[in-house]
Amino acid sequence: MLEGKTVNLRLMEKEDLALFAEWLNKPEFFGEYNPLRQMSRMEIEKDFDKSTLEQGQFIVEKKDGSKIGYICHFVLVHPCGKLLEIGYSLVPNERGKGYCTEAVNIMLDYLFLSKDTMRIQAQTDPRNVASQKVLEKAGFKKEGTLRKNLFERGEWRDAYIYSILREEWKEPKILTKTT
Numbered sequence: 001m002l003e004g005k006t007v008n009l010r011l012m013e014k015e016d017l018a019l020f021a022e023w024l025n026k027p028e029f030f031g032e033y034n035p036l037r038q039m040s041r042m043e044i045e046k047d048f049d050k051s052t053l054e055q056g057q058f059i060v061e062k063k064d065g066s067k068i069g070y071i072c073h074f075v076l077v078h079p080c081g082k083l084l085e086i087g088y089s090l091v092p093n094e095r096g097k098g099y100c101t102e103a104v105n106i107m108l109d110y111l112f113l114s115k116d117t118m119r120i121q122a123q124t125d126p127r128n129v130a131s132q133k134v135l136e137k138a139g140f141k142k143e144g145t146l147r148k149n150l151f152e153r154g155e156w157r158d159a160y161i162y163s164i165l166r167e168e169w170k171e172p173k174i175l176t177k178t179t
């Protein structure tokens with residue numbers, strides 16, 4: 001369990017998959033700027049069983065234990081190396097309360113403390129202002145636009161690419177007690 005001030009990140013377990021399937025299959029959970037995905041419980045379980053140490057899915061929980069969303073890290077493989085990327089979504093009625101910014105800060109502390117990586121990146125739709133604010137508040141910098149890189153909802157869409165470098169993160173902000 002990674003403990004923050006208002007939320008904790010808890011590794012997703014098999015018992016969470018029913019709730020995750022419910023979230024994932026509701027278009028409003030991912031909002032209007034993300035792929036319109038539909039996955040059966042069986043497909044979600046198969047993906048979960050295939051997951052490796054290089055990827056991690058965490059449930060975002062409030063301090064009272066209520067589950068309000070998820071945040072993940074995964075690796076994009078490139079011939080010259082690996083790119084570590086994060087993604088996140090919260091249930092609609094828990095947005096705009098600062099929870100995602102804290103979840104991203106916890107994730108940055110966790111990844112820079114545990115992985116030998118120089119950078120962490122994230123992609124977001126240019127219209128997704130809430131997500132861009134989260135990334136900028138957590139110290140990410142916008143690098144540019146990946147033009148027409150995703151086919152979503154019947155059209156090719158651009159994405160903004162953001163990153164934060166280890167030297168910009170500097171030190172843990174939330175996970176200060178790691179023993």
Ligand SMILES: CC(C)(COP(=O)(O)OP(=O)(O)OC[C@H]1O[C@@H](n2cnc3c(N)ncnc32)[C@H](O)[C@@H]1OP(=O)(O)O)[C@@H](O)C(=O)NCCC(=O)NCCS
Nearest residue numbers: 030031089090095096097098099100101124129130131133
């Ligand atoms: C993106 C998302 C995770 C943000 O989570 P959140 O907990 O609401 O984020 P926070 O409360 O930490 O911060 C959001 C910031 O965006 C602002 N914001 C929220 N909605 C906004 C909008 N439609 N337009 C402009 N700003 C907006 C908030 O005011 C806040 O900024 P502030 O701290 O300056 O007031 C959430 O909106 C979500 O789950 N969206 C659907 C899925 C998604 O888009 N995931 C990201 C994919 S890249």
